[in-house]
Amino acid sequence: MAFSGLDIYKLLPKTNCRKCGFPTCLAFAMQLAKKAVSVEKCPEITAAAKAALEASAQPPIKLITVGEGEQKLEIGNENVLFRHEEKFFHPAGVGIIINDAASDEEIKNRVEHVNKLSFERIGQQISVNLIAVRQAGSDKARFEAVVKKVAELTKLGIVLISADAASLKAAAAHIAKRKPIIHAANKENYQELAAAAKELSLPLVVKADTLEELSELIPAVNSAGANDLILQTGDKPVNKKIWDLTQIRRMPLKKNNRVFGYPSLTVIKSNDTYEQVIEACDYILKYTGIVLLEGFEAYQILPILTLRQNIYTDPQKPLQVEPKAYPIGQVNENSPVLITTNFSLSYYTVLGEVEASKIPAFLISVDTEGMSVLTAWAAEKFTPDKINESIKKFGIPEKVKHKNIVIPGYVAVMSGDLEEKSGYRIIVGPREAAGIPSFLKNIQKAG
Numbered sequence: 409m410a411f412s413g414l415d416i417y418k419l420l421p422k423t424n425c426r427k428c429g430f431p432t433c434l435a436f437a438m439q440l441a442k443k444a445v446s447v448e449k450c451p452e453i454t455a456a457a458k459a460a461l462e463a464s465a466q467p468p469i470k471l472i473t474v475g476e477g478e479q480k481l482e483i484g485n486e487n488v489l490f491r492h493e494e495k496f497f498h499p500a501g502v503g504i505i506i507n508d509a510a511s512d513e514e515i516k517n518r519v520e521h522v523n524k525l526s527f528e529r530i531g532q533q534i535s536v537n538l539i540a541v542r543q544a545g546s547d548k549a550r551f552e553a554v555v556k557k558v559a560e561l562t563k564l565g566i567v568l569i570s571a572d573a574a575s576l577k578a579a580a581a582h583i584a585k586r587k588p589i590i591h592a593a594n595k596e597n598y599q600e601l602a603a604a605a606k607e608l609s610l611p612l613v614v615k616a617d618t619l620e621e622l623s624e625l626i627p628a629v630n631s632a633g634a635n636d637l638i639l640q641t642g643d644k645p646v647n648k649k650i651w652d653l654t655q656i657r658r659m660p661l662k663k664n665n666r667v668f669g670y671p672s673l674t675v676i677k678s679n680d681t682y683e684q685v686i687e688a689c690d691y692i693l694k695y696t697g698i699v700l701l702e703g704f705e706a707y708q709i710l711p712i713l714t715l716r717q718n719i720y721t722d723p724q725k726p727l728q729v730e731p732k733a734y735p736i737g738q739v740n741e742n743s744p745v746l747i748t749t750n751f752s753l754s755y756y757t758v759l760g761e762v763e764a765s766k767i768p769a770f771l772i773s774v775d776t777e778g779m780s781v782l783t784a785w786a787a788e789k790f791t792p793d794k795i796n797e798s799i800k801k802f803g804i805p806e807k808v809k810h811k812n813i814v815i816p817g818y819v820a821v822m823s824g825d826l827e828e829k830s831g832y833r834i835i836v837g838p839r840e841a842a843g844i845p846s847f848l849k850n851i852q853k854a855g
């Protein structure tokens with residue numbers, strides 16, 4: 409938790425010696441609280457006070473980096489419990505577990521399939537982040553070989569899962585440059601794995617059955633040299649797991665408990681394909697940093713990634729597209745012109761239906777500050793004046809030779825006013841986007 413100016417002042421020597429360039433210690437403390445100066449400017453501060461100030465400047469939940477390059481995943485460093493208080497910054501990683509007992513062919517096919525689990529939704533690419541290789545038995549050579557093969561086949565981040573510390577250390581050393589996660593240190597093996605994580609600079613999962621056991625194990629792992637940690641509690645019913653995840657998030661943020669100041673990880677145990685999805689979504693909501701599951705079908709992964717995308721948007725800034733006239737398909741001067749707002753969900757829903765109609769059209773997204781049609785209309789952001797301005801600004805008079813504009817059915821009430829202001833004939837479109845394909849076909853037939 410960041411210190412206030414007065415908290416900082418209490419830690420300073422209070423001699424007002426001016427060596428920092430400020431007239432008083434209080435003035436220096438106030439600037440330090442605003443992060444306008446560095447603590448180094450005070451030569452008189454004690455080592456203990458300096459350490460306390462530096463610790464308070466650290467984020468309450470440590471940022472942990474997994475993987476490398478474009479596929480790098482960052483988790484942690486969150487500031488709030490509830491999304492509406494600010495926003496969540498680092499989307500939870502989603503990873504697929506692959507067992508080293510599977511055949512080479514099966515492993516290759518699965519990795520290639522996972523590599524393709526990437527979808528475009530409302531203008532953003534949403535993808536799986538990690539592949540977790542789990543050692544099924546105790547064959548160290550097999551685990552190493554599979555880890556090496558998976559690393560060759562994917563650019564995604566890698567999680568190494570094994571109960572055998574020697575296997576984990578050997579596999580981690582092979583692919584250390586890829587910055588994999590070592591899973592997992594427990595009270596029996598933590599010294600060995602913490603030393604390996606420190607030596608290779610890798611993140612380490614620390615696992616204990618309960619929060620109490622975890623609170624004892626984390627400082628021990630820190631003392632053994634590992635500080636990039638990810639926390640996991642034992643297998644338990646969903647409600648109890650959510651409780652654990654909530655406490656791991658809550659303690660550093662609300663109780664200033666730095667021991668738990670790391671992101672968390674969950675592994676889905678259910679064999680039911682639908683339960684896996686529900687559990688993964690539950691844990692992303694509250695508050696896992698990484699979720700690993702065996703299910704890898706697109707119908708399982710898409711809802712998980714969609715939920716994650718929604719949770720990690722800024723609730724105060726709706727997702728928006730750039731306001732402009734978008735040509736959809738091979739447009740020409742006879743193509744219809746449709747109007748919508750620049751709220752991403754509205755735009756992409758209409759876009760999908762226009763594409764489905766196979767009739768090339770211009771789609772104008774009016775700048776409504778990211779509001780949907782009815783909300784923007786009620787807030788007077790989607791008005792005849794604004795639509796008329798967009799028609800002109802985006803060059804519709806130069807792009808088409810006809811004088812017809814299609815507006816959403818929900819704002820039929822503005823037809824007369826818009827017709828008068830724009831000089832275009834206003835055609836009222838369907839209320840729901842699903843009606844667009846048949847609507848466009850009908851107006852095309854009507855000429």
Ligand code: SF4
Nearest residue numbers: 424425426428433450
């Ligand atoms: S140098 Fe340190 S002790 Fe001296 S005035 Fe500045 S803050 Fe106070």
